[in-house]
Amino acid sequence: MTATTTPETPAAGDPAPAARILGWDCIEFWVGNARATAGFLLSAFGFTCTGYSGPETGHRDKVSYVLEQGEIRFVITGALDPDSPIAEHVREHGDGVHDLAWIVDDVEVAHDAAIGRGARSIRAPWTEEDESGTLHFATIATYGETQHTFVGRGRYAGPSLAPGYTDEDLLPDPLGPEVGLVGLDHVVGNVSKGSLEQWVDFYGQVLGFDQLVHFDDEAISTEYSALMSTVVWDGSKIVMPINEPADGKKKSQIQEYIEAYRGAGVQHLALATDDIVATVSALRARGVRFMTVPDTYYAEARQRLANVDGVPWDDVERLNILVDHDHEGHLLQIFTEPIMDRPTVFFEIIERRGARGFGEGNFKALFEAIERDQARRGNL
Numbered sequence: 001m002t003a004t005t006t007p008e009t010p011a012a013g014d015p016a017p018a019a020r021i022l023g024w025d026c027i028e029f030w031v032g033n034a035r036a037t038a039g040f041l042l043s044a045f046g047f048t049c050t051g052y053s054g055p056e057t058g059h060r061d062k063v064s065y066v067l068e069q070g071e072i073r074f075v076i077t078g079a080l081d082p083d084s085p086i087a088e089h090v091r092e093h094g095d096g097v098h099d100l101a102w103i104v105d106d107v108e109v110a111h112d113a114a115i116g117r118g119a120r121s122i123r124a125p126w127t128e129e130d131e132s133g134t135l136h137f138a139t140i141a142t143y144g145e146t147q148h149t150f151v152g153r154g155r156y157a158g159p160s161l162a163p164g165y166t167d168e169d170l171l172p173d174p175l176g177p178e179v180g181l182v183g184l185d186h187v188v189g190n191v192s193k194g195s196l197e198q199w200v201d202f203y204g205q206v207l208g209f210d211q212l213v214h215f216d217d218e219a220i221s222t223e224y225s226a227l228m229s230t231v232v233w234d235g236s237k238i239v240m241p242i243n244e245p246a247d248g249k250k251k252s253q254i255q256e257y258i259e260a261y262r263g264a265g266v267q268h269l270a271l272a273t274d275d276i277v278a279t280v281s282a283l284r285a286r287g288v289r290f291m292t293v294p295d296t297y298y299a300e301a302r303q304r305l306a307n308v309d310g311v312p313w314d315d316v317e318r319l320n321i322l323v324d325h326d327h328e329g330h331l332l333q334i335f336t337e338p339i340m341d342r343p344t345v346f347f348e349i350i351e352r353r354g355a356r357g358f359g360e361g362n363f364k365a366l367f368e369a370i371e372r373d374q375a376r377r378g379n380l
């Protein structure tokens with residue numbers, strides 16, 4: 001495996017924004033029909049609606065549904081006005097992830113540190129207030145039209161997400177088996193060919209993230225298609241692999257994404273579970289479709305992982321789950337089909353049993369599976 005790790009980037013001057021990050025706040029999707037997307041995530045993925053904002057709560061130009069499960073929080077937002085930037089974003093990119101928001105201990109300090117180190121500000125620090133207190137926000141740009149909002153919740157008691165949200169008369173929970181997702185494991189971005197290094201530098205030098213691991217195109221390639229990937233993280237909870245397409249005999253799956261999304265953006269969100277057999281069983285019962293694995297995968301995997309104890313092979317094979325290991329343990333993972341109309345955003349479900357990798361050993365098997373779907377769409 002041609003993976004390399006590099007030492008952390010030395011910080012210059014004041015502490016970098018990474019030092020201020022406490023964890024994920026929420027992931028905001030901008031979609032064409034927020035009501036339908038929220039309903040799909042409730043029924044298929046077992047989320048619970050915990051908040052709503054729209055005309056009834058004083059927002060005339062958009063609607064947002066807050067969906068939660070474990071520590072995962074999504075905000076699903078749609079435009080009510082054709083001139084809205086949300087409508088513009090959907091026309092260009094289709095439904096997608098617009099904001100990766102982090103809770104920080106000091107919004108102004110985090111924003112100013114980012115700008116001082118070369119980030120582009122999208123919105124200078126601002127506050128919103130209601131009877132629950134004051135919320136602090138600031139937003140900076142990252143790859144494509146994706147953004148990071150710094151959120152300060154220290155002086156806000158909730159229970160709503162933010163002023164202008166209600167927790168009354170929400171969408172009901174559809175019936176279905178418990179899914180059991182517990183948190184966000186990692187969030188993956190795709191960037192255009194030749195720009196991986198620029199974005200790794202952005203997370204390293206501007207935000208103060210460390211480089212966890214790099215996979216070159218020899219590590220991640222099939223007969224047809226290749227990519228390079230670097231994983232950056234804040235040293236704690238925020239883990240963000242970034243992919244760039246590489247040359248192969250046919251079009252890289254990353255290139256297909258870039259063309260479909262019309263630029264860089266979030267490719268997949270990895271959602272963690274403590275019991276992937278129960279979680280995937282529940283998701284399948286709720287109608288979620290997953291990428292299929294080549295028939296030959298399990299014979300090969302049982303050999304490759306022959307000395308790994310405790311893999312529930314029969315369940316794994318029955319549910320089409322992938323298995324990988326590193327020197328610290330093993331992990332079980334599976335990938336959904338794209339959840340939107342365009343072949344862009346999808347979810348990964350992952351259970352870590354000690355392993356800290358990202359399923360490198362599965363890349364080839366996974367990509368061959370993705371390529372079969374890509375070929376069916378006429379894009380390989």
Ligand code: FE2
Nearest residue numbers: 188270348358
């Ligand atoms: Fe992943």
